[in-house]
Amino acid sequence: MKLMKFAALAAALVFGASEASAQDYPFRDITTAVVWGAGGGTDTINRMIMAEMEKHLPVSVSVINQTGGVAGSNGMVYVFNQPDDGYTLVGLSESNVTAAVQGGWDQKFSVWYPFIVGGSPDLISVPADSPYNTLEELIEAAKAAPGTIPAGASGSGSIHHLNLLALENGSEVTFKFIPYKGSAPSQEAALTGEVQLVVTSLAEQQPLIAGGKLRPLAMLTPDDATLGDTTIPTAFTAYPDLANYLPLKQAIGFAVHASAPANAKAVLTEAFEKAMASPTVAEWAKTNFYDLSGASGDEASAIFATLESTFAWTLWDLETAKVDPAELSIAKP
Amino acid sequence: MDVLAPLLGFFDSLLMLLSEPETYLYLVASVFLGIVFGALPGLTATLAVTILTGFFGNKVPIEQSLIALLGAYVGAIYGGSFPSILLNIPGTAASAATAMDGHPLTKQGLGGRAIGITTTASFFGTLFGTLCLLSFSGLLLAIAQNIASPEKALLALFGILLSGALMSSDLVIKGWIAGMIGLGMAMVGLDPILSEARFTFDWAYLLSGFQVVPVLMGAFAVPQIIEGLVAGRMIAAAPKIGRITPSAGEVVARSGTVMRSSAIGVGVGALPGVGEDVAGWVSYGVGKSVSKDGARFGKGSLSGLLSAETANNAAIGGAMIPLLVLGIPGSPPAAALLGALKINNIVPGPTIDPSLIHHVVAILVLASAAMLLMGLALARLFIRILTLSPTLFLPVVMALTTIGSFSVGGGVNDLFLMIIVGLVAFVMGKMAYPIAPLVIGVILGGLFDETFRRTLLLSDGELSVFFSRPGALLLLVLNVGLVFSQIGPVKNSLKRLT
Numbered sequence: 001m002k003l004m005k006f007a008a009l010a011a012a013l014v015f016g017a018s019e020a021s022a023q024d025y026p027f028r029d030i031t032t033a034v035v036w037g038a039g040g041g042t043d044t045i046n047r048m049i050m051a052e053m054e055k056h057l058p059v060s061v062s063v064i065n066q067t068g069g070v071a072g073s074n075g076m077v078y079v080f081n082q083p084d085d086g087y088t089l090v091g092l093s094e095s096n097v098t099a100a101v102q103g104g105w106d107q108k109f110s111v112w113y114p115f116i117v118g119g120s121p122d123l124i125s126v127p128a129d130s131p132y133n134t135l136e137e138l139i140e141a142a143k144a145a146p147g148t149i150p151a152g153a154s155g156s157g158s159i160h161h162l163n164l165l166a167l168e169n170g171s172e173v174t175f176k177f178i179p180y181k182g183s184a185p186s187q188e189a190a191l192t193g194e195v196q197l198v199v200t201s202l203a204e205q206q207p208l209i210a211g212g213k214l215r216p217l218a219m220l221t222p223d224d225a226t227l228g229d230t231t232i233p234t235a236f237t238a239y240p241d242l243a244n245y246l247p248l249k250q251a252i253g254f255a256v257h258a259s260a261p262a263n264a265k266a267v268l269t270e271a272f273e274k275a276m277a278s279p280t281v282a283e284w285a286k287t288n289f290y291d292l293s294g295a296s297g298d299e300a301s302a303i304f305a306t307l308e309s310t311f312a313w314t315l316w317d318l319e320t321a322k323v324d325p326a327e328l329s330i331a332k333p
Numbered sequence: 334m335d336v337l338a339p340l341l342g343f344f345d346s347l348l349m350l351l352s353e354p355e356t357y358l359y360l361v362a363s364v365f366l367g368i369v370f371g372a373l374p375g376l377t378a379t380l381a382v383t384i385l386t387g388f389f390g391n392k393v394p395i396e397q398s399l400i401a402l403l404g405a406y407v408g409a410i411y412g413g414s415f416p417s418i419l420l421n422i423p424g425t426a427a428s429a430a431t432a433m434d435g436h437p438l439t440k441q442g443l444g445g446r447a448i449g450i451t452t453t454a455s456f457f458g459t460l461f462g463t464l465c466l467l468s469f470s471g472l473l474l475a476i477a478q479n480i481a482s483p484e485k486a487l488l489a490l491f492g493i494l495l496s497g498a499l500m501s502s503d504l505v506i507k508g509w510i511a512g513m514i515g516l517g518m519a520m521v522g523l524d525p526i527l528s529e530a531r532f533t534f535d536w537a538y539l540l541s542g543f544q545v546v547p548v549l550m551g552a553f554a555v556p557q558i559i560e561g562l563v564a565g566r567m568i569a570a571a572p573k574i575g576r577i578t579p580s581a582g583e584v585v586a587r588s589g590t591v592m593r594s595s596a597i598g599v600g601v602g603a604l605p606g607v608g609e610d611v612a613g614w615v616s617y618g619v620g621k622s623v624s625k626d627g628a629r630f631g632k633g634s635l636s637g638l639l640s641a642e643t644a645n646n647a648a649i650g651g652a653m654i655p656l657l658v659l660g661i662p663g664s665p666p667a668a669a670l671l672g673a674l675k676i677n678n679i680v681p682g683p684t685i686d687p688s689l690i691h692h693v694v695a696i697l698v699l700a701s702a703a704m705l706l707m708g709l710a711l712a713r714l715f716i717r718i719l720t721l722s723p724t725l726f727l728p729v730v731m732a733l734t735t736i737g738s739f740s741v742g743g744g745v746n747d748l749f750l751m752i753i754v755g756l757v758a759f760v761m762g763k764m765a766y767p768i769a770p771l772v773i774g775v776i777l778g779g780l781f782d783e784t785f786r787r788t789l790l791l792s793d794g795e796l797s798v799f800f801s802r803p804g805a806l807l808l809l810v811l812n813v814g815l816v817f818s819q820i821g822p823v824k825n826s827l828k829r830l831t
């Protein structure tokens with residue numbers, strides 16, 4: 001009897017407490033662990049959006065970096081092991097969907113409830129002193145000498161690598177792929193002439209294009225882009241087959257545990273939507289050439305599920321994946 | 334007019350900064366914070382800048398938060414020299430070369446003088462680097478753009494071989510063995526080209542390889558703490574605090590060393606992906622071979638101390654050049670700065686507003702002045718550490734070291750790594766193997782691996798690319814020359830020549 005009473009009291013305490021904390025969310029500060037390093041796109045976007053969201057939350061949000069592992073697995077493992085109470089968020093991007101097939105951890109991306117801020121479209125550029133003035137000239141040269149023109153992009157399985165692969169498939173050529181640790185080193189390699197073309201995002205390339213160091217050849221998206229006075233044509237006009245493989249766009253944002261309390265998700269969603277609607281974010285996106293998304297919850301999960309399936313099976317076909325995507329029950333695209 | 338324009342812009346920014354009362358507050362607080370971060374073993378300049386970036390975000394105008402970020406950067410690179418000199422435990426990787434001559438000076442009771450010289454050297458180094466940022470950024474960029482993968486690979490290898498040759502107390506081969514162990518450790522984890530797991534034994538922790546900070550702390554701090562506790566007293570002679578501010582004569586007499594080391598520091602700093610740590614070692618190595626008292630390097634030479642410490646601070650200005658002019662950070666703390674600029678809607682690169690460069694230069698000049706004053710004031714306080722009882726003090730150092738190793742985010746495994754490396758380093762020390770080349774191997778091994786293999790990927794496996802590029806050929810000759818100079822007959826004939 002005594003035991004029963006105790007159990008009931010304990011239950012009341014536990015459930016009562018969790019009820020109260022659920023109602024009060026957020027009653028203490030929130031931490032966002034970004035899985036990529038300081039200065040990169042995901043880090044910058046998270047610091048920017050968290051500063052905006054803070055204005056619509058009664059608590060502060062501190063942003064830290066938890067880098068390393070495979071495809072950002074260290075940071076994801078760290079956040080995943082924290083309580084699923086909505087107080088620890090993970091700052092991530094589309095490239096993290098490969099962590100499972102690359103052996104970094106053993107979870108599907110569906111363990112997250114994501115929020116997508118946006119992404120910047122990819123394009124192909126050559127150094128300013130390159131002999132190639134158009135994408136057609138470059139493709140012709142590559143057809144004449146398959147597998148010899150060095151092409152830089154960040155490492156195997158990154159969004160930029162997948163865009164390069166899609167370009168090769170869509171225009172039926174092969175380049176000599178030279179992987180780099182990120183977009184900045186691959187662009188630096190294009191400036192030194194080590195590679196003859198580079199695939200990164202418009203956000204990453206625009207200062208170098210505007211400064212006359214890189215010459216943009218084509219957007220790897222269906223629409224032309226405008227950068228100051230220059231119009232960068234879409235590659236789809238010259239190579240309509242690209243539509244079978246592209247566009248593959250960045251999805252940068254953050255996520256909370258999928259198992260987090262519903263009201264925590266609701267509070268975060270509200271703050272996220274208010275932040276996304278603010279003029280600060282709009283101006284930031286315009287200056288930095290990002291397309292804003294604003295997707296969250298089911299909509300964002302669907303986007304990430306598609307990315308996960310595309311990335312995982314592409315890597316499996318390239319034989320760089322360590323784990324069979326079928327074993328993780330990732331559907332074929 | 335073209336020559337004067339940047340100078341006028343700089344003075345304009347400087348006057349504007351000096352007229353704002355907030356400047357002084359930001360400057361003093363951030364330089365102090367930087368020095369503390371640098372002086373605490375394992376906490377790095379990158380961490381100081383990252384934390385401040387998080388703290389300021391886009392909440393205050395970038396003109397003000399830049400004061401704090403750059404102040405902390407300058408302070409941290411300098412602050413690492415305190416524990417290097419006094420305890421032989423480098424506060425950051427950038428100040429590892431500083432310990433080579435700084436600590437022997439402390440052992441001779443000249444710790445105060447060493448700190449005074451270091452402070453002045455850091456001041457001149459920062460100023461020189463900053464002036465290069467103002468005047469020669471175009472030229473330095475042109476040079477840096479000729480340094481591609483083959484040159485970087487040979488530069489990294491040269492750094493490892495050089496540290497092995499410099500640090501050995503008896504046989505040079507022992508230094509190289511230590512360097513090769515470090516190089517081997519750098520191979521653990523996912524390879525940088527194909528993302529294949531190497532030497533990981535299916536253990537997820539090893540996939541990201543060995544982090545530099547736990548290795549650095551294990552290699553330098555753990556043996557030092559064991560030695561200190563065994564001896565039961567500080568390894569230094571009773572410190573004579575005495576005069577800390579160096580006389581003008583002492584500095585003027587070594588102006589050649591200061592100029593040379595500054596130039597090396599700026600050059601190395603301007604290379605993307607290579608930072609203050611490498612600058613210190615390269616300058617120390619060059620100093621040892623060209624300096625008149627090169628033979629005394631490692632035994633408490635003031636020129637040796639100047640070579641290392643001037644260069645690592647000069648590298649700050651160098652690292653800012655590719656950051657501001659190309660948008661490519663020249664060192665890890667510069668990468669954190671890039672993030673801070675981007676959050677505030679500033680896109681560094683060829684289209685950057687020149688007034689921002691002038692503003693950065695003005696801040697760096699003020700930060701170096703603040704560092705000089707605070708350094709000289711703090712030196713008296715820091716040197717008192719040597720009068721503390723080691724049984725009280727060393728456990729505190731051990732705790733701080735542990736926190737530093739944990740701060741890189743690899744979890745508890747990083748602490749085991751620190752202890753294992755520490756015990757190995759202790760044993761190696763007993764057998765008169767130098768430990769610094771092992772650490773340099775871990776720091777530079779990743780760079781060597783990546784750039785060497787990328788070179789071969791680009792050339793389809795042709796090694797001739799190392800001969801056909803002039804920069805690569807020069808570096809190859811240096812590498813081969815360094816190895817051959819240690820072979821018996823060659824060594825003897827060299828000796829006969831001199």
